Amino acid sequence: MTSWSKDGWDFAPLPLAKLKGRTGLDVLQALLRGELPAPPICRALDFGLVEVEKGRAIFEGLPNREYANPFGAVHGGWTSADLDSCMACAVHTMLPADTFYTTLEFKLNLIRPVMPETGRVRAEGKIVHLGGRTATSEGRLTDAAGKLLAHGTETCLIFEASSSRV
Numbered sequence: 001m002t003s004w005s006k007d008g009w010d011f012a013p014l015p016l017a018k019l020k021g022r023t024g025l026d027v028l029q030a031l032l033r034g035e036l037p038a039p040p041i042c043r044a045l046d047f048g049l050v051e052v053e054k055g056r057a058i059f060e061g062l063p064n065r066e067y068a069n070p071f072g073a074v075h076g077g078w079t080s081a082d083l084d085s086c087m088a089c090a091v092h093t094m095l096p097a098d099t100f101y102t103t104l105e106f107k108l109n110l111i112r113p114v115m116p117e118t119g120r121v122r123a124e125g126k127i128v129h130l131g132g133r134t135a136t137s138e139g140r141l142t143d144a145a146g147k148l149l150a151h152g153t154e155t156c157l158i159f160e161a162s163s164s165r166v
Contacts, residue, residue, distance in 0.1 A: 020161075024095035028052040047082050047123070049089065055127040057089035065116045074114040079141060079150050083108055086125030087137040087154035094130045101135065101156040108152035118143055125154075133158055 018036060019027055029052060030036045042048045047061025061082050063074040084106055091101050114121065125139040134155055141150040 024092035086123040087139040090125035091135040106154040
């Protein structure tokens, strides 16, 4: 397990040439090893990948006042981005080389408010189904004590690099 640190990673869009011939799991493992830069959204929203294995991806993040809505709670968009990332990466772990995905839809249930005082949270995504054109996954966001904050499901479209403008 890699310990995620906002200042410990290089952040940049993934160089597509370095992805050629790599499985989704290999790409994510390379990111954890620091061989590939973390996506810029991780720096912007203060979360990052900390564990990955076939069919599973875990992100940790630090909700803070920068993401608060007018009532002081962390905006649901932050929670959505964190859960979308872990659920989509769970799908990515299952993909063969030169195959990509994009989120088609996701649904979240926000169970408890996430506050800046909540501290570090953990978003765990797991694959539910992998088909030829679509995949589904589920995710859970918990606080440090393991209390459920939000959960959701996601559907991703799967496509080969040659069939896209990636």
